[in-house]
Amino acid sequence: MAREQHDYDDIPGTYVFDQDRSRQGFGINMFCMSLMKDDNRKAFKANEAEYLKKFNLTPEQADAILKRDYNRMLELGGNIYFTAKLGATDGHSFRHLAAVMTGSSQDDYANMMLAGGRSVEGNRSKSGKVAKPAKAAKKLAKAKPKAKARSKSRSKRG
Amino acid sequence: MARIIAGVSSSHVPAIGAAIDNKQTEEPYWKRVFAGFEKSKEWMAQAKPDVVILIYNDHASAFSVEMVPTFALGCAAEFPPADEGWGPRPVPVVKGHPQLAAHIAQSVILDEFDITVVNKMEVDHGLTVPMNLLFGSPKEWPCPVIPVAVNVVLYPPPTGHRCFMLGRAIRKAVESYPEDLRVVVFGTGGMSHQISGPRAGLINSKFDKAFLDNLTKDPKKLTRIQHLEYMREAGAEGIEMVMWLVMRGALEDKVDEVYRFYTVPASNTAVGHIILEPHRRAAKKAAGKAKKPAGKMKRAAARAKVDRISS
Numbered sequence: 001m002a003r004e005q006h007d008y009d010d011i012p013g014t015y016v017f018d019q020d021r022s023r024q025g026f027g028i029n030m031f032c033m034s035l036m037k038d039d040n041r042k043a044f045k046a047n048e049a050e051y052l053k054k055f056n057l058t059p060e061q062a063d064a065i066l067k068r069d070y071n072r073m074l075e076l077g078g079n080i081y082f083t084a085k086l087g088a089t090d091g092h093s094f095r096h097l098a099a100v101m102t103g104s105s106q107d108d109y110a111n112m113m114l115a116g117g118r119s120v121e122g123n124r125s126k127s128g129k130v131a132k133p134a135k136a137a138k139k140l141a142k143a144k145p146k147a148k149a150r151s152k153s154r155s156k157r158g
Numbered sequence: 159m160a161r162i163i164a165g166v167s168s169s170h171v172p173a174i175g176a177a178i179d180n181k182q183t184e185e186p187y188w189k190r191v192f193a194g195f196e197k198s199k200e201w202m203a204q205a206k207p208d209v210v211i212l213i214y215n216d217h218a219s220a221f222s223v224e225m226v227p228t229f230a231l232g233c234a235a236e237f238p239p240a241d242e243g244w245g246p247r248p249v250p251v252v253k254g255h256p257q258l259a260a261h262i263a264q265s266v267i268l269d270e271f272d273i274t275v276v277n278k279m280e281v282d283h284g285l286t287v288p289m290n291l292l293f294g295s296p297k298e299w300p301c302p303v304i305p306v307a308v309n310v311v312l313y314p315p316p317t318g319h320r321c322f323m324l325g326r327a328i329r330k331a332v333e334s335y336p337e338d339l340r341v342v343v344f345g346t347g348g349m350s351h352q353i354s355g356p357r358a359g360l361i362n363s364k365f366d367k368a369f370l371d372n373l374t375k376d377p378k379k380l381t382r383i384q385h386l387e388y389m390r391e392a393g394a395e396g397i398e399m400v401m402w403l404v405m406r407g408a409l410e411d412k413v414d415e416v417y418r419f420y421t422v423p424a425s426n427t428a429v430g431h432i433i434l435e436p437h438r439r440a441a442k443k444a445a446g447k448a449k450k451p452a453g454k455m456k457r458a459a460a461r462a463k464v465d466r467i468s469s
Contacts, residue, residue: 007386008313013357014394018313026223033222036243071355080354080395081218081311088243094172095425098358109359113423117350117361124390133365133391 012126015074025077027056032082035089160332160339165405165434167345172283173425194419195291202292207342210303213404214346215310219282227274232305233259240280249286255302265331288346310398318400319381325407345405347398351427360393374415377406412437
């Protein structure tokens with residue numbers, strides 16, 4: 001059965017770790033948990049494909065792990081706090097992995113963060129239906145300015 | 159009677175812990191972050207709580223995918239730091255307050271919060287980083303801590319409203335505890351950040367600042383934010399901010415903001431921090447005076463004074 005669609009699937013570049021992904025990705029995440037022990041890290045490094053046989057993984061999941069395809073791992077039910085343990089086994093930090101998942105170089109990613117991070121503008125919605133903060137967030141964003149919000153909606157009407 | 163004397167919120171970025179552990183706090187990148195907590199440490203040294211109740215989330219350390227409690231209350235006598243893949247952080251073992259924790263469990267469950275009681279648990283950076291930020295790096299933590307772990311990893315986390323109401327229930331529990339204890343509640347995590355997928359690196363300072371404003375002024379408005387909005391506006395992992403609402407729910411409706419700090423970035427994350435005191439405590443403080451308040455504290459004290467005169 002195809003994946004059930006949810007409102008949050010409209011958020012671009014995001015794999016929400018929901019109940020369905022958790023169910024599918026149990027093997028990936030339990031594999032990652034095993035890497036909290038040094039002996040297991042060594043065993044994995046010694047023969048990765050062999051080590052993965054201990055976990056109930058689909059061929060796609062095993063392939064994503066071996067290729068360190070972090071986005072694919074998320075898509076197939078991995079969660080970042082778990083897959084980060086695989087990253088740590090390779091000696092990588094969260095920030096390193098984040099850069100990898102965005103497809104940027106480490107320097108570019110670091111510079112983007114120093115410049116204030118990725119803007120939410122243009123990154124809210126795949127469908128383009130939500131180009132502005134939705135109602136709740138909009139309400140939240142207006143610190144005082146009721147007048148301003150009103151004038152905006154007026155100008156829209158006009 | 160025990161009472162809640164203040165609420166504190168702060169991000170709990172793991173890289174902050176790593177910077178402390180690797181002695182990088184003086185490097186310009188990190189100094190910018192740590193400088194924002196200097197005043198808070200002074201405040202904490204004066205506040206001297208008897209107990210801290212710390213709301214945080216576990217990051218696949220104590221709870222894997224085998225068991226995912228929505229709310230879990232640490233009732234043990236101690237909580238060792240977890241090995242998160244680089245060895246346990248070199249921080250003191252966290253001592254609990256089993257008696258107060260047991261009282262809270264008994265109270266909140268009858269208040270219809272079916273919380274999970276945890277008698278053995280390791281704690282990760284989610285708990286220890288905020289402790290460092292507010293208490294520095296002492297040999298022993300100066301007071302016992304009751305950890306309250308909230309699931310924000312597996313979707314859906316509890317709603318912001320539910321978190322706020324848990325805070326209410328915790329306050330009721332604390333205030334019915336017979337011993338005279340001064341309690342500070344921490345809400346941790348956030349602010350805007352996304353560390354997963356191609357949209358990683360998302361920061362929304364406008365959202366964060368409005369959240370901080372309303373945390374003081376109009377928290378009920380925050381309890382209406384839906385999960386979709388958190389994730390869309392503040393990043394997939396920005397949803398952690400619901401934990402701040404547990405802290406806010408544990409305070410009275412009217413609070414004084416005594417301090418705030420916000421900076422971007424720490425690693426992938428916007429760092430936010432706020433200290434709130436119940437309104438009447440500020441009044442008492444103004445009456446008692448003696449100490450030199452910092453900018454915002456002065457304003458809070460002044461406001462309190464005006465209220466006192468008018469009443």
